[in-house]
Amino acid sequence: MFGSLLLASLFLHMVVSIPQPACHRCCDHLPPLDDAATLRESMPGMPEVRTYINMTILKGDKGDRGERGTPGKPGIEGSLGPRGTEGHKGDKGQAGAPGDACKSQHSAFSVGRRKSLHSIDNYQALIFDTIFVNSPEHFNMFAGKYRCQIPGIYFFNVNIHTWNFKETYLHIMQNNSEKAIVYAQPSDRSIMQSQSVMLPLQEGDEVWVRLYKRERENAIYSDDVDIYITFNGYLIKPEIE
Numbered sequence: 001m002f003g004s005l006l007l008a009s010l011f012l013h014m015v016v017s018i019p020q021p022a023c024h025r026c027c028d029h030l031p032p033l034d035d036a037a038t039l040r041e042s043m044p045g046m047p048e049v050r051t052y053i054n055m056t057i058l059k060g061d062k063g064d065r066g067e068r069g070t071p072g073k074p075g076i077e078g079s080l081g082p083r084g085t086e087g088h089k090g091d092k093g094q095a096g097a098p099g100d101a102c103k104s105q106h107s108a109f110s111v112g113r114r115k116s117l118h119s120i121d122n123y124q125a126l127i128f129d130t131i132f133v134n135s136p137e138h139f140n141m142f143a144g145k146y147r148c149q150i151p152g153i154y155f156f157n158v159n160i161h162t163w164n165f166k167e168t169y170l171h172i173m174q175n176n177s178e179k180a181i182v183y184a185q186p187s188d189r190s191i192m193q194s195q196s197v198m199l200p201l202q203e204g205d206e207v208w209v210r211l212y213k214r215e216r217e218n219a220i221y222s223d224d225v226d227i228y229i230t231f232n233g234y235l236i237k238p239e240i241e
């Protein structure tokens with residue numbers, strides 16, 4: 001028992017004490033890997049290492065700028081952008097040019113009638129068919145009435161021709177009140193008759209000529225050749241100047 005232990009320890013000692021050679025790599029005898037050229041020289045069997053070609057050295061001088069190419073096709077229209085914020089309030093504008101203080105307001109009309117007229121029963125407005133002047137258009141041809149739009153003092157005049165053996169009976173009216181009359185009794189001689197008046201008018205007042213038929217025939221004469229019947233009016237003085 002003791003003898004075998006001793007043998008084993010002796011053996012162990014022998015194993016441990018066997019001199020070992022220093023550890024080397026197979027390439028340790030080669031010179032250090034300084035660069036690719038040295039490596040290739042010393043190891044001819046190795047695959048060739050590609051030499052890097054520096055293109056900068058081979059490059060020539062920079063060429064001239066080429067011509068501008070043709071423009072490309074337009075792109076697709078983009079979608080509508082979001083609404084922008086509200087802009088600043090603008091500055092106050094300049095004052096306008098002063099008005100013409102001397103400019104006078106005016107209103108005038110002169111109308112005529114080519115057809116004679118037998119008045120019907122009671123009241124009837126005298127209507128006209130010819131305009132000499134209607135400036136601005138304050139005289140209503142359909143109604144036969146002047147409508148005041150500029151308050152002030154006005155002049156009015158009416159001219160008619162009587163009819164043989166017939167009565168002539170008309171009024172210059174302001175709204176529904178008679179202001180002046182044109183009257184002629186029946187006669188064998190027809191004659192021209194006229195009436196004039198000045199009236200203070202307010203805006204909206206209407207001035208017109210009204211025929212009035214009583215028991216006797218009431219008529220005024222005119223014909224296609226001449227105008228016997230005229231109605232005229234104009235502003236003399238506006239209330240506010």
Ligand SMILES: *[C@@H]1O[C@H](CO)[C@@H](O)[C@H](O)[C@H]1NC(C)=O
Nearest residue numbers: 052053054055056057058059
């Ligand atoms: C290439 O050559 C140019 C000019 O000699 C030099 O400036 C550059 O550094 C080189 N490039 C490389 C990658 O070696």
Ligand SMILES: *[C@@H]1O[C@H](CO)[C@@H](O)[C@H](O)[C@H]1NC(C)=O
Nearest residue numbers: 174175176202203204205206
């Ligand atoms: C005349 O009639 C018009 C229209 O109806 C009216 O505006 C105006 O006030 C009247 N004028 C008078 C004096 O009654």
